[in-house]
Amino acid sequence: MTWLITGGAGYIGAHVVRAMLDAGERAVVYDDLSTGIAERVPDGVPLEVGSTLDGERLAKVVREHGIDGVVHLAAKKQVGESVQVPLRYYRENVEGLRTVLSAVTDAGVPSFVFSSSAAVYGMPDVHLVTEEAPCAPMSPYGETKLVGEWLVRATGRATGLSTASLRYFNVVGAASPELADTGVFNLVPMVFEKLTEGAPPRIFGGDHPTPDGTCVRDYIHVVDLAEAHVAAARRLRRAPGAGLTLNIGRGEGISVREMIGxxxxxxxxxIAPAVTARRPGDPARVVACADRIATELGWKARHGVEEMITSAWAGWIHGHPEAARG
Known part of the structure; x- marks a missing residue:
């Protein structure tokens, strides 16, 4: 099959492209390169530069490349920014998704994998978050992902499109240094930045109701995440009309303080961390129950936390050579 990977020049998208190729699938990348990097796209993989809001261009790409399935990753994803510019997030994440789905269903493409997020859960008050947990997102970003799931599900029911919405937990690591996350918005790169400066990493809140007072999160290696996309894509090919919603995590909680250690x-x-005030809306604990994805797809994370950190650090040094000298 030939899979269109929207956002395929981004951090996660580039890993999904490689996982698809390793699995013997064909890939076409569609990316506006606003945050994606063209050099991440492997040789021989077509790169189509365009916006997900451009329905005519999308329809042309789907038609010309004979697309059989879509993995839709293109989106804005900074929680804090979404609070400042919610209209931009709803336009890019919801209207962009609607435009992609329109092109897909008009062309009769049978399979669609949607990049969602654990942000749809908000502040769950449970030890392990199952897919049945109530969704109460705390930011416009999380809202757009939940609305996106609704839109994907409704489209599948109305048209017979096979769909899977994948709720990512905290993604870390890299398959190779040049594919590393270049943003400094998540815990691991934020800690790397402080360590490179010789400054204490920051902990937002030391008085949460957790064993050490810091937030507890579920971390997943980006390579495992990419392989989950391949497993979902292949399941949809075997199950016309399927409608899946799946957590992608390890089911293991690690506190921020432990992660920094x-x-x-x-x-x-x-360098010991410095504790600062809590950030509004930060849940104390968000850890996935990953039972459903194991049952539905036969997928289980293979990489541990040390592997995530080691590969992410190699990527950080690749982009910040001064870190190695420090």
Whole structure:
């Protein structure tokens, strides 16, 4: 099959493209390169530059490349920014998705994998979050992902499109240094930035109702995440009309303080973190129940936290050579 990967020049998208190729699938990348990097796209994989809001261009790309399925990753994803510019997030994430779905259904493409997020859950008050947990997102970003799931599900029911919405937990790591996350918006790169400066990493809130007072999260290696997309894509091919909603996590919670300790150990630093005020809306604990994806797709995460940190650090050094000298 030939899969169109929207956002395929981005951090996660580039890993999905490689996972697809490794699995013997064909891929075409569609990306506006606003945050994506063209050099991430492997040789031999077509790169079509365009916006998900451009329905005519999307329809042309789907038609000319004979697309059999779509993995839709293109979206705005900064929680804080979404609070400041919600209209931009609804336009890019919801209207962009609607435009892609329109092109897909008009062309009769049978399979659609949607990149969702654990942000749809908001502040769940449970030990492990199942897919049946109530969804109460705390930001416009999370809202757009939940609305996106509704739109994907409704389209599948109305047209017979096979769909899977994948709720990512905290993505870390890289398959190779040049594919590393270049943003500094998530915990691991934020800690790397502080360590490179010789400054204490920040912990937002030390008084949460958790064993050490810091937030607890579920971290997933980006390579495992990419392989989950391949498993979902292949399941949809075998199950016309399927409508899946799946968590992608490891089911293991790690506190922010513990994660910073592990990062210090892996990178050879010994800089104690500084505790600052809580961030509004930060849930104390969000850890996936990953039972459903194991049952539905036969998928299970293979990489541990040290592997995530080590590969992410190699990518950080690749982009910040001064970190290695420090």
């Amino acid at each position: 592990r990062i210090n150990a892996v990178t050879g630093h010994d």
